[in-house]
Amino acid sequence: MTEVPISWFLALSAILFALGVAGFLFRRSIITVFMSIELMLNAVNLSFVTFSYQYKQVSGHLFTFFVMVVAAAEAAVGLAIILTVFKNRATLNIDDVDSMKN
Amino acid sequence: MQLWLIPILPFAGFVINGLFGRRFSKGLVNVFGIGSVVLAFAWVLKTIAGLGDLNSAYTEHYFTWIQSGAFTINCDFSVDRLTEVMLLVVTGIGSLIHIYSIGYMAHEHGPNHGGYYRFFAYLNLFMFFMLVLVLAANYLVLFVGWEGVGLCSYLLIGFYFTKKFATDAGNKAFIVNRIGDFGFSLAMFYIVKAFGTLDFSQVFSRAAGIPEGTLTLIGLLLMVGAAGKSAQIPLYVWLPDAMAGPTPVSALIHAATMVTAGVYMTARSWPIYTHAPMAMEVIAVIGIATAFFAATIGLAQNDIKKVFAYSTVSQLGYMFVGVGVGAFSTGIYHLVTHAFFKALLFLGSGAVIHALSGEQDLRNMGGLRSKIPWTFWTMACAWVAISGVPFTAGFYSKDAILLAAYRHAPWMYWLGTVTAGITAFYVSRAMFMTFFGKYRGHEHHIHESPPVMMLPLTILGLLSLGGGFLFEVPKFLSSVFPPVEEFEDLTLMLTSVGFGLAGIGLAILMYVAKPAMAESLAANIKGLYTLVYNKYFVDEVYDATVVKPLVGGSRLVLWRGIDVGVIDRLANGIGYGARDIGGVLRLFQSGNIRSYAAWVVFGSVLLIVALGLAAGGGR
Numbered sequence: 001m002t003e004v005p006i007s008w009f010l011a012l013s014a015i016l017f018a019l020g021v022a023g024f025l026f027r028r029s030i031i032t033v034f035m036s037i038e039l040m041l042n043a044v045n046l047s048f049v050t051f052s053y054q055y056k057q058v059s060g061h062l063f064t065f066f067v068m069v070v071a072a073a074e075a076a077v078g079l080a081i082i083l084t085v086f087k088n089r090a091t092l093n094i095d096d097v098d099s100m101k102n
Numbered sequence: 103m104q105l106w107l108i109p110i111l112p113f114a115g116f117v118i119n120g121l122f123g124r125r126f127s128k129g130l131v132n133v134f135g136i137g138s139v140v141l142a143f144a145w146v147l148k149t150i151a152g153l154g155d156l157n158s159a160y161t162e163h164y165f166t167w168i169q170s171g172a173f174t175i176n177c178d179f180s181v182d183r184l185t186e187v188m189l190l191v192v193t194g195i196g197s198l199i200h201i202y203s204i205g206y207m208a209h210e211h212g213p214n215h216g217g218y219y220r221f222f223a224y225l226n227l228f229m230f231f232m233l234v235l236v237l238a239a240n241y242l243v244l245f246v247g248w249e250g251v252g253l254c255s256y257l258l259i260g261f262y263f264t265k266k267f268a269t270d271a272g273n274k275a276f277i278v279n280r281i282g283d284f285g286f287s288l289a290m291f292y293i294v295k296a297f298g299t300l301d302f303s304q305v306f307s308r309a310a311g312i313p314e315g316t317l318t319l320i321g322l323l324l325m326v327g328a329a330g331k332s333a334q335i336p337l338y339v340w341l342p343d344a345m346a347g348p349t350p351v352s353a354l355i356h357a358a359t360m361v362t363a364g365v366y367m368t369a370r371s372w373p374i375y376t377h378a379p380m381a382m383e384v385i386a387v388i389g390i391a392t393a394f395f396a397a398t399i400g401l402a403q404n405d406i407k408k409v410f411a412y413s414t415v416s417q418l419g420y421m422f423v424g425v426g427v428g429a430f431s432t433g434i435y436h437l438v439t440h441a442f443f444k445a446l447l448f449l450g451s452g453a454v455i456h457a458l459s460g461e462q463d464l465r466n467m468g469g470l471r472s473k474i475p476w477t478f479w480t481m482a483c484a485w486v487a488i489s490g491v492p493f494t495a496g497f498y499s500k501d502a503i504l505l506a507a508y509r510h511a512p513w514m515y516w517l518g519t520v521t522a523g524i525t526a527f528y529v530s531r532a533m534f535m536t537f538f539g540k541y542r543g544h545e546h547h548i549h550e551s552p553p554v555m556m557l558p559l560t561i562l563g564l565l566s567l568g569g570g571f572l573f574e575v576p577k578f579l580s581s582v583f584p585p586v587e588e589f590e591d592l593t594l595m596l597t598s599v600g601f602g603l604a605g606i607g608l609a610i611l612m613y614v615a616k617p618a619m620a621e622s623l624a625a626n627i628k629g630l631y632t633l634v635y636n637k638y639f640v641d642e643v644y645d646a647t648v649v650k651p652l653v654g655g656s657r658l659v660l661w662r663g664i665d666v667g668v669i670d671r672l673a674n675g676i677g678y679g680a681r682d683i684g685g686v687l688r689l690f691q692s693g694n695i696r697s698y699a700a701w702v703v704f705g706s707v708l709l710i711v712a713l714g715l716a717a718g719g720g721r
Binding site: 021024025026033094095097098099 | 692693694695696699700703
């Protein structure tokens with residue numbers, strides 16, 4: 001059985017990351033933007049694991065766990081912010097949350 | 103010998119009166135203000151008695167002031183016979199004038215008698231700096247005193263600072279003196295360059311080995327400083343205006359002590375000058391020219407203090423003649439006798455002004471002889487002394503200078519003799535207009551001044567009469583200065599005395615015998631009279647040639663051009679630039695999260711591309 005080539009994993013990672021960026025830039029719902037961020041983080045995780053497997057080093061795994069921890073924390077805080085925003089403004093459109101301007 | 107005590111005593115008086123004088127009664131201000139100076143005088147006497155013969159200088163080292171490599175400037179005081187003479191003049195006359203000031207300034211009011219303690223504090227500060235100047239053992243310490251007395255002169259000329267003319271006169275004195283001090287500073291730089299030291303003893307012992315050109319330059323630059331401080335052509339213009347200060351100040355600072363600092367400094371620097379004959383010639387010519395020029399202006403002045411101010415300028419000219427022709431001790435001799443009789447003339451005129459409640463115009467005086475006889479008789483002593491009547495103080499010193507001048511260049515003697523005649527004339531004129539004839543003023547309560555003012559007048563009167571043969575300054579200083587061959591000429595002496603007596607005689611004729619004559623003479627030579635009356639328009643000429651272009655140029659070039667055009671524009675430009683850049687950057691701060699994100703992506707892409715290119719280029 002032949003192994004899946006390393007480049008496929010990296011290509012998948014890049015595609016996922018690009019999808020995350022596109023979602024982040026072009027979607028208006030805060031929830032979707034938030035999910036796009038998670039997607040980008042996981043794309044990065046995938047490349048970490050790939051390289052870790054390729055070079056037979058454990059540091060890639062370690063970084064992946066760190067990223068997961070941070071992502072979990074971020075999800076908790078982020079969702080709390082989203083809830084508060086929705087409570088105060090009754091909207092989830094990201095373009096309406098611009099009270100920093102002026 | 104604790105030389106430092108001499109200047110520190112007046113300084114303590116200054117500090118105490120300056121800080122706490124506001125709360126003191128006048129009596130307590132007197133105790134500190136006058137006590138400190140009298141104590142300094144006593145300490146001078148004790149020091150001189152303790153030092154004995156003093157054929158070489160006695161120096162005290164206190165601390166090293168500046169050290170840079172091999173170059174050292176010490177804070178040293180030194181006393182030799184020349185210093186002794188100056189110390190006695192400064193503290194002696196200073197004490198008398200301080201005592202006189204008790205009476206003269208008694209009417210000084212203001213909140214908490216503010217003027218009174220301020221006056222004595224300044225006067226004490228002046229004494230401190232003057233004594234530092236005299237005691238200094240190198241040029242830099244001398245310069246400290248030199249600048250300090252200039253400061254006090256400024257403060258005291260502008261003493262009545264609510265009056266515009268007084269503050270203007272103070273500024274004028276200070277600014278004109280800056281020109282002279284600039285010359286002095288340059289001279290010090292050259293001395294450091296040529297000698298590597300500023301110490302008097304070292305500079306003077308090495309002077310013979312320095313090229314004449316350098317010494318001439320140093321001498322001339324020192325003379326610029328002396329001309330500023332001692333009111334010589336072309337920098338004399340501040341001294342007549344300085345009469346805006348209280349009269350004791352005119353007597354102490356602008357007649358007896360500070361203005362003679364230039365003479366003292368040039369005489370002190372004699373080893374430099376003896377090797378630079380050209381510089382000495384310049385000093386002598388400036389001196390004789392100033393003596394004559396100022397004397398002629400004195401002829402037509404109507405303010406009693408202005409007459410004596412021009413007389414002071416003229417007499418200082420004599421001193422410079424003495425120094426310039428190489429007879430250094432005669433210059434100092436005249437300095438001493440002049441201090442007696444000119445201080446007396448000023449204090450006497452102060453007593454007259456005091457008696458007339460502030461009147462200074464000679465045309466509003468007259469006939470005061472019977473009303474304030476004691477003032478008249480004391481002033482008469484100074485009158486005969488400055489006129490060179492035989493055996494008075496002025497006779498000896500003026501005669502010595504004129505004889506020395508004759509040996510140097512006869513034309514100087516003749517000009518000096520004519521000046522002596524003019525001097526006798528205008529002082530007599532002032533005396534006659536004040537004390538003789540009929541009273542022309544309106545003050546009814548004319549009163550003799552209190553004893554505290556009369557005592558200094560009397561002492562100075564005796565000194566003006568007897569100071570000449572009591573203190574044989576040239577003989578005393580013979581060990582300090584290079585020897586001058588004895589020169590006696592009865593004819594020349596009688597001639598100069600004759601000119602002096604003729605001046606008095608002419609004044610009697612014109613102002614006592616036929617009072618109308620003076621006015622008809624003035625009317626006959628109207629052009630010349632106007633010229634002299636307006637002081638040859640020197641102030642106006644200076645105003646047009648120096649002050650106006652300087653002020654105009656500063657305004658146009660320095661203010662509008664450099665200050666506004668370059669410096670302000672640079673500073674404002676930096677501010678405007680930051681604001682404009684900020685204005686552009688502000689547009690990025692839109693508040694729109696997705697535009698931020700787009701910029702982040704854009705930046706990351708740019709970074710990656712740049713890194714890729716850099717890595718590619720390195721390969």
